[in-house]
Amino acid sequence: MPKVKIADFIIDIHNKYRYLEKQCADYIYDGDEPADFTVSVTQEEMDIEAKEYDVEFHPALLESTCAYRQIATELPQRDALLMHGATFAIDGKGIIFIARSGVGKSTHTMLWQKLYGDKLTIVNGDKPIIRFFDGVPYAYGTPWAGKEKLQNNMRVQLTDICILERGLENSTVKVDPADYLDQIMQQVLRPADPLTALKSLELVDALSKKCNFWNIKCNISDEAAITSHDAIFNIK
Protein backbone atom coordinates (compact mmCIF):
# COMPACT_ATOMS: atom_id res chain seq x y z
CA MET A 1 0.00 0.00 0.00
CA PRO A 2 1.15 3.63 -0.41
CA LYS A 3 2.80 5.41 2.49
CA VAL A 4 0.51 7.10 5.02
CA LYS A 5 0.87 10.30 6.99
CA ILE A 6 -0.52 9.97 10.50
CA ALA A 7 0.12 12.53 13.24
CA ASP A 8 2.53 14.17 10.78
CA PHE A 9 4.64 11.01 10.71
CA ILE A 10 5.23 9.40 7.33
CA ILE A 11 4.79 5.68 7.83
CA ASP A 12 5.48 2.83 5.45
CA ILE A 13 3.07 0.00 6.25
CA HIS A 14 3.88 -3.36 4.68
CA ASN A 15 0.45 -4.93 4.79
CA LYS A 16 -0.75 -8.36 3.82
CA TYR A 17 -4.47 -7.60 3.75
CA ARG A 18 -6.30 -4.89 1.77
CA TYR A 19 -8.30 -3.87 4.83
CA LEU A 20 -5.45 -1.71 6.20
CA GLU A 21 -5.19 0.28 2.98
CA LYS A 22 -8.93 0.87 2.94
CA GLN A 23 -8.87 1.86 6.60
CA CYS A 24 -6.08 4.38 5.98
CA ALA A 25 -7.76 5.91 2.91
CA ASP A 26 -7.98 9.40 4.48
CA TYR A 27 -4.28 9.33 5.37
CA ILE A 28 -2.54 8.31 2.14
CA TYR A 29 0.72 10.23 1.57
CA ASP A 30 1.72 10.93 -2.00
CA GLY A 31 4.81 13.08 -1.36
CA ASP A 32 8.45 12.18 -1.86
CA GLU A 33 9.70 12.35 1.71
CA PRO A 34 11.16 9.13 3.14
CA ALA A 35 9.22 7.26 5.81
CA ASP A 36 9.91 8.13 9.46
CA PHE A 37 9.45 4.45 10.26
CA THR A 38 8.18 1.19 8.85
CA VAL A 39 5.47 -1.11 10.15
CA SER A 40 5.30 -4.79 9.27
CA VAL A 41 3.14 -7.24 11.19
CA THR A 42 4.30 -10.85 11.58
CA GLN A 43 2.05 -13.90 11.71
CA GLU A 44 3.36 -14.55 15.22
CA GLU A 45 2.14 -11.13 16.42
CA MET A 46 -1.27 -11.82 14.90
CA ASP A 47 -1.43 -15.24 16.59
CA ILE A 48 -0.64 -13.66 19.97
CA GLU A 49 -3.24 -10.93 19.35
CA ALA A 50 -5.87 -13.54 18.40
CA LYS A 51 -5.47 -15.22 21.80
CA GLU A 52 -6.53 -11.99 23.54
CA TYR A 53 -10.14 -12.40 22.41
CA ASP A 54 -12.90 -14.89 23.06
CA VAL A 55 -14.29 -14.42 19.59
CA GLU A 56 -12.51 -15.07 16.34
CA PHE A 57 -11.46 -12.04 14.30
CA HIS A 58 -10.62 -11.95 10.62
CA PRO A 59 -6.82 -11.87 10.13
CA ALA A 60 -7.16 -8.51 8.37
CA LEU A 61 -8.54 -6.99 11.57
CA LEU A 62 -5.79 -8.59 13.64
CA GLU A 63 -3.20 -7.20 11.25
CA SER A 64 -4.73 -3.74 11.63
CA THR A 65 -4.70 -3.92 15.45
CA CYS A 66 -1.10 -5.15 15.50
CA ALA A 67 -0.05 -2.44 13.05
CA TYR A 68 -1.43 0.26 15.34
CA ARG A 69 0.35 -1.28 18.31
CA GLN A 70 3.61 -1.17 16.37
CA ILE A 71 2.97 2.47 15.50
CA ALA A 72 2.17 3.21 19.16
CA THR A 73 5.44 1.62 20.23
CA GLU A 74 7.39 3.85 17.84
CA LEU A 75 5.78 7.02 19.18
CA PRO A 76 7.30 7.83 22.60
CA GLN A 77 10.86 8.16 21.29
CA ARG A 78 9.38 10.67 18.82
CA ASP A 79 7.63 12.77 21.49
CA ALA A 80 4.21 11.25 20.91
CA LEU A 81 1.96 8.69 22.53
CA LEU A 82 -1.26 6.86 21.96
CA MET A 83 -4.03 7.62 24.41
CA HIS A 84 -7.32 5.77 24.72
CA GLY A 85 -10.13 8.30 24.79
CA ALA A 86 -12.79 10.17 22.82
CA THR A 87 -11.24 13.37 21.48
CA PHE A 88 -12.82 16.41 19.86
CA ALA A 89 -12.28 20.05 19.03
CA ILE A 90 -14.71 22.68 20.22
CA ASP A 91 -14.46 26.48 20.52
CA GLY A 92 -10.66 26.54 20.41
CA LYS A 93 -10.19 23.69 22.87
CA GLY A 94 -9.04 20.11 22.35
CA ILE A 95 -10.79 17.84 24.81
CA ILE A 96 -10.30 14.15 25.55
CA PHE A 97 -12.71 12.04 27.60
CA ILE A 98 -11.00 9.10 29.25
CA ALA A 99 -12.72 6.44 31.34
CA ARG A 100 -12.64 2.85 32.42
CA SER A 101 -14.31 0.61 29.89
CA GLY A 102 -18.10 0.69 30.16
CA VAL A 103 -18.34 4.00 32.04
CA GLY A 104 -20.04 5.75 29.13
CA LYS A 105 -17.37 7.73 27.33
CA SER A 106 -19.18 7.33 24.01
CA THR A 107 -22.53 8.20 25.57
CA HIS A 108 -21.17 11.38 27.12
CA THR A 109 -19.50 12.32 23.82
CA MET A 110 -22.80 11.74 22.00
CA LEU A 111 -24.57 14.04 24.46
CA TRP A 112 -22.02 16.77 23.73
CA GLN A 113 -22.52 16.14 19.99
CA LYS A 114 -26.27 16.40 20.39
CA LEU A 115 -26.10 19.68 22.32
CA TYR A 116 -23.06 21.37 20.78
CA GLY A 117 -22.74 19.46 17.50
CA ASP A 118 -22.66 22.53 15.28
CA LYS A 119 -19.36 23.67 16.78
CA LEU A 120 -17.87 20.30 17.73
CA THR A 121 -15.62 18.20 15.49
CA ILE A 122 -14.58 14.69 16.44
CA VAL A 123 -10.80 14.24 16.14
CA ASN A 124 -10.78 10.58 17.09
CA GLY A 125 -13.54 8.73 18.90
CA ASP A 126 -11.29 6.17 20.54
CA LYS A 127 -7.52 6.21 20.14
CA PRO A 128 -5.93 9.51 19.11
CA ILE A 129 -2.20 10.10 18.91
CA ILE A 130 -0.95 12.92 21.14
CA ARG A 131 2.19 14.53 19.73
CA PHE A 132 4.29 17.27 21.31
CA PHE A 133 5.79 20.16 19.36
CA ASP A 134 7.95 22.52 21.44
CA GLY A 135 6.35 21.09 24.55
CA VAL A 136 2.79 21.72 23.35
CA PRO A 137 0.54 18.62 23.01
CA TYR A 138 -1.64 18.16 19.92
CA ALA A 139 -4.27 15.45 19.51
CA TYR A 140 -4.42 13.91 16.03
CA GLY A 141 -7.07 11.99 14.22
CA THR A 142 -5.94 8.53 13.09
CA PRO A 143 -7.51 5.70 11.04
CA TRP A 144 -7.98 3.68 14.24
CA ALA A 145 -11.06 5.11 15.90
CA GLY A 146 -13.01 2.34 17.64
CA LYS A 147 -16.27 0.65 16.74
CA GLU A 148 -17.97 3.84 15.59
CA LYS A 149 -14.99 4.78 13.38
CA LEU A 150 -15.42 8.46 14.18
CA GLN A 151 -12.31 10.35 13.12
CA ASN A 152 -11.06 13.23 11.04
CA ASN A 153 -7.60 13.71 9.58
CA MET A 154 -6.85 16.83 11.62
CA ARG A 155 -5.14 17.98 14.78
CA VAL A 156 -6.09 20.20 17.68
CA GLN A 157 -4.08 21.45 20.61
CA LEU A 158 -4.99 19.22 23.54
CA THR A 159 -6.08 21.51 26.35
CA ASP A 160 -8.36 19.48 28.60
CA ILE A 161 -8.21 15.88 29.86
CA CYS A 162 -11.44 14.71 31.45
CA ILE A 163 -11.65 11.61 33.63
CA LEU A 164 -15.22 10.34 33.42
CA GLU A 165 -16.99 8.39 36.15
CA ARG A 166 -20.61 7.39 36.52
CA GLY A 167 -22.60 9.35 39.02
CA LEU A 168 -26.22 9.77 40.05
CA GLU A 169 -25.65 13.51 40.29
CA ASN A 170 -23.73 15.46 37.66
CA SER A 171 -20.62 17.33 38.67
CA THR A 172 -17.41 18.54 37.03
CA VAL A 173 -14.46 19.51 39.16
CA LYS A 174 -10.97 20.65 38.20
CA VAL A 175 -8.52 18.18 39.71
CA ASP A 176 -4.83 17.60 40.33
CA PRO A 177 -3.65 14.92 37.86
CA ALA A 178 -1.47 13.47 40.66
CA ASP A 179 -4.69 12.22 42.29
CA TYR A 180 -5.82 10.45 39.09
CA LEU A 181 -2.61 8.81 37.90
CA ASP A 182 -4.13 5.32 37.94
CA GLN A 183 -6.95 6.33 35.62
CA ILE A 184 -4.63 8.31 33.34
CA MET A 185 -1.92 5.67 33.06
CA GLN A 186 -4.49 2.98 32.30
CA GLN A 187 -5.36 4.79 29.09
CA VAL A 188 -1.78 4.95 27.81
CA LEU A 189 -0.09 2.05 26.04
CA ARG A 190 2.57 0.39 28.18
CA PRO A 191 5.75 -0.13 26.16
CA ALA A 192 7.86 -3.19 26.95
CA ASP A 193 11.20 -1.55 26.25
CA PRO A 194 12.61 0.30 29.33
CA LEU A 195 13.69 3.46 27.52
CA THR A 196 10.39 3.74 25.66
CA ALA A 197 8.50 3.11 28.92
CA LEU A 198 10.45 5.89 30.65
CA LYS A 199 9.84 8.24 27.73
CA SER A 200 6.16 7.42 27.90
CA LEU A 201 6.08 8.38 31.60
CA GLU A 202 7.93 11.59 30.71
CA LEU A 203 5.24 12.46 28.16
CA VAL A 204 2.40 11.78 30.60
CA ASP A 205 4.24 14.04 33.05
CA ALA A 206 4.42 16.72 30.34
CA LEU A 207 0.66 16.36 29.76
CA SER A 208 0.08 16.78 33.50
CA LYS A 209 1.76 20.19 33.27
CA LYS A 210 0.24 21.39 29.98
CA CYS A 211 -3.43 20.39 30.25
CA ASN A 212 -6.33 21.09 32.54
CA PHE A 213 -7.63 17.96 34.26
CA TRP A 214 -11.27 17.46 35.16
CA ASN A 215 -13.20 14.80 37.02
CA ILE A 216 -16.63 14.46 35.45
CA LYS A 217 -19.26 12.53 37.34
CA CYS A 218 -22.15 12.00 34.98
CA ASN A 219 -25.42 10.22 34.35
CA ILE A 220 -26.94 9.91 30.89
CA SER A 221 -29.12 13.02 30.86
CA ASP A 222 -28.58 16.18 28.78
CA GLU A 223 -27.84 17.93 32.05
CA ALA A 224 -24.69 15.77 32.39
CA ALA A 225 -23.21 17.28 29.23
CA ILE A 226 -24.37 20.81 30.09
CA THR A 227 -22.70 20.52 33.52
CA SER A 228 -19.34 19.35 32.12
CA HIS A 229 -19.44 21.78 29.16
CA ASP A 230 -20.21 24.79 31.36
CA ALA A 231 -17.53 23.91 33.90
CA ILE A 232 -14.84 23.45 31.24
CA PHE A 233 -15.82 26.68 29.51
CA ASN A 234 -16.26 28.47 32.82
CA ILE A 235 -19.89 29.38 32.10
CA LYS A 236 -21.61 30.31 35.33
Place this chain on the structure above:
Amino acid sequence: MKLKYRFVIRDVAGKPVAVTIGADNAAFNGMVKLNDSAKFIFEKLNTEDVSMEALVSAVMENYSIDEATAKQAVEAFVANLRANNLIEE
Protein backbone atom coordinates in the same frame (compact mmCIF):
# COMPACT_ATOMS: atom_id res chain seq x y z
CA MET B 1 15.14 -10.17 48.48
CA LYS B 2 14.31 -8.28 45.31
CA LEU B 3 11.33 -7.19 43.26
CA LYS B 4 9.48 -9.88 41.41
CA TYR B 5 9.20 -7.76 38.25
CA ARG B 6 11.37 -5.22 36.50
CA PHE B 7 10.18 -1.64 36.73
CA VAL B 8 11.05 1.81 35.47
CA ILE B 9 10.53 4.63 37.96
CA ARG B 10 9.88 8.28 37.24
CA ASP B 11 8.07 11.26 38.69
CA VAL B 12 4.75 11.94 36.98
CA ALA B 13 2.72 14.97 38.02
CA GLY B 14 5.09 15.42 40.95
CA LYS B 15 4.70 11.88 42.29
CA PRO B 16 7.10 8.96 41.82
CA VAL B 17 5.46 6.05 39.99
CA ALA B 18 6.79 2.69 38.85
CA VAL B 19 5.53 0.67 35.90
CA THR B 20 6.61 -2.76 34.73
CA ILE B 21 8.53 -3.35 31.54
CA GLY B 22 9.12 -6.24 29.16
CA ALA B 23 7.22 -9.47 29.57
CA ASP B 24 6.30 -8.39 33.11
CA ASN B 25 3.65 -6.08 31.64
CA ALA B 26 1.43 -9.11 31.16
CA ALA B 27 2.12 -10.46 34.67
CA PHE B 28 1.57 -7.22 36.55
CA ASN B 29 -0.70 -4.86 34.71
CA GLY B 30 -0.54 -2.12 37.26
CA MET B 31 1.31 0.85 38.54
CA VAL B 32 3.02 1.39 41.88
CA LYS B 33 2.63 4.82 43.44
CA LEU B 34 5.46 5.78 45.77
CA ASN B 35 6.46 8.56 48.11
CA ASP B 36 10.06 9.78 48.33
CA SER B 37 11.33 7.33 50.95
CA ALA B 38 9.40 4.45 49.38
CA LYS B 39 10.97 5.38 46.04
CA PHE B 40 14.44 5.10 47.59
CA ILE B 41 13.72 1.59 48.91
CA PHE B 42 11.93 0.53 45.74
CA GLU B 43 14.86 1.65 43.57
CA LYS B 44 17.24 -0.46 45.67
CA LEU B 45 15.01 -3.52 45.34
CA ASN B 46 14.64 -2.88 41.60
CA THR B 47 18.36 -2.91 40.94
CA GLU B 48 19.80 -5.46 43.40
CA ASP B 49 19.09 -8.42 45.63
CA VAL B 50 19.30 -6.89 49.12
CA SER B 51 18.75 -8.04 52.70
CA MET B 52 16.43 -6.29 55.14
CA GLU B 53 19.49 -5.23 57.15
CA ALA B 54 21.17 -3.66 54.13
CA LEU B 55 17.98 -1.76 53.28
CA VAL B 56 17.69 -0.42 56.83
CA SER B 57 21.36 0.72 56.75
CA ALA B 58 20.88 2.43 53.41
CA VAL B 59 17.77 4.28 54.64
CA MET B 60 19.55 5.32 57.88
CA GLU B 61 22.45 6.70 55.89
CA ASN B 62 20.39 8.42 53.20
CA TYR B 63 17.95 10.12 55.57
CA SER B 64 20.25 10.49 58.62
CA ILE B 65 17.75 8.78 60.90
CA ASP B 66 18.15 6.27 63.74
CA GLU B 67 17.95 2.52 63.25
CA ALA B 68 14.58 2.05 64.93
CA THR B 69 12.87 4.63 62.71
CA ALA B 70 14.52 3.30 59.55
CA LYS B 71 13.63 -0.30 60.44
CA GLN B 72 10.01 0.64 61.03
CA ALA B 73 9.78 2.43 57.67
CA VAL B 74 11.49 -0.37 55.71
CA GLU B 75 9.47 -3.14 57.35
CA ALA B 76 6.19 -1.36 56.77
CA PHE B 77 6.94 -0.74 53.11
CA VAL B 78 8.29 -4.23 52.42
CA ALA B 79 5.21 -5.71 54.13
CA ASN B 80 3.09 -3.64 51.77
CA LEU B 81 5.05 -4.91 48.76
CA ARG B 82 4.74 -8.51 50.02
CA ALA B 83 0.99 -8.08 50.46
CA ASN B 84 0.83 -7.04 46.82
CA ASN B 85 2.92 -10.05 45.79
CA LEU B 86 5.76 -7.91 44.49
CA ILE B 87 8.66 -9.41 46.48
CA GLU B 88 10.78 -12.40 45.57
CA GLU B 89 12.56 -13.70 48.69
